[in-house]
Amino acid sequence: MEDEHAQLVREAISSNSAGRSTLAASWCRSALHHGLDPAKGPAADRLDASRLALARGAREELIRHAGPVLDRIAGTLVRGGRCILLTDAESVILEERMAEGDRDMFDRARLVPGECWSEAAEGTNGIGTCLADEKPVIIHRDQHFLSANVQVSCHGVPIYDAGGSLVGALDVSTNRYDHDRDTAALIMSVLAGAASELERLLFGAAYRDCRIVHLDAEGGAAANGGALVAVDRDDLVIGANRSARRRGLLAGVSAKDPVPIADILGAPEDNPLAAAERRVLRQALARSRGNVAAAARDLGIGRATFYRRMGRAGLE
Known part of the structure; x- marks a missing residue:
């Protein structure tokens, strides 16, 4: 007999509710576009070590800049039953931060590096859906598409590279039963700040x-x-x-x-060339502490020429 969650998902899909909410739209994509069955398991296997190394190598800069950011927010977010994940744009988990005592549990939940959490593989979930919709999402337990995933709540925030293209996601997943709306809001706030910080680092590096x-x-x-x-x-x-x-x-x-x-x-100069020359003259005078002869030598022009250009620029 089909489990209650799978039956609920099927009823929502058959009711043509895709346009009513982001969640319903994602459930419909999962079933109708990706061909997933809510009662069955995920459609992707964990990457082996060599394929994970390739995925990590392709996002080496993202991982390098994300490391300190993940370490910092882990102090706030990582508690028993809660982990932080970094993925690439294909929803493959590249990095994690979690308590040592939780590793076996998250491994069983497939929330470890090498797992792919795209909507095509897992249906509606915090990682895949935030990347598909390109916006932050919270997917609580029974909002997941697959019955296999209803034991966790996920919080996903997309990350963009220096050129504005989607490069990955940050996610916090938890199996805690005391997880409430206020805690979810705090997690999303911290994740949004971390994603912005990471995007600034990527932009500055580029x-x-x-x-x-x-x-x-x-x-x-x-x-x-x-x-x-x-x-x-x-x-x-x-x-x-x-x-x-x-x-x-x-x-x-x-x-x-x-x-x-x-x-x-919003402040275009009336005469950009004249303004540029004025800046150069003022900078030369500043370097020479007002010594016109030294400023002229610095620019490779004669003192008389420098004086003429000063007059033209209104610097006399």
Whole structure:
């Protein structure tokens, strides 16, 4: 006789409820698109050591930057019956943080490196569904598609690389029966902060030779924020993270198709060439502590030429 959970899932799917909620849509994808049966086990086997090594090698930079972030949040989130997981964009678990006494339990639950938790393999779950929908999700016990997974609750947050592409996910899974709504909200808050931190690290590494500018909600410069742009030595934006790319002007920005930072900040200069020359002259004077002759030598021009350019720039 079919278990109650599988029967509930089948009834929800047959009621054409896909458009009513994210959960129902995921259940329908699991059954109708991926062909999964809620009463059966997962559709993917654990990667062997060689294939896991290949998966980890393909995300070496992600793993390197994620290590310290995982270690830090583990102090807050890892308790008995709770683990933190890092996956790639294909939902393969690459890294974990868990209590030693929980390893056998999480191994039996398949929440260990090498396991694939895509929707195609496991149906609705915190990792696969957050990657499929590209948004944070909480999947409590009986919200999972497969009956085999209803003993755990999962919290998934997607991670994006420096170019705004999906690169992986952070997940916290737990089998604790005392897991409540307030605890879930705390976990999601910590995971969201960790994902943002990791994305900033990936962005900074990709544009280590550039100036990184944080943009506020109105497009101006900010002390910090989720929208990041990389500005080269010529004040051109050559990179933007996902948050910044969602603003029309930055959607396709790249080193081959840059955008002046002044255009982004909403303060384009009336005469960019004159403004650039003025900056160069002022910088030369600052280095020489106001000594015009030394400033002229620094720029490789004569003192008379320097004075003429000062006058033209309004620096007299």
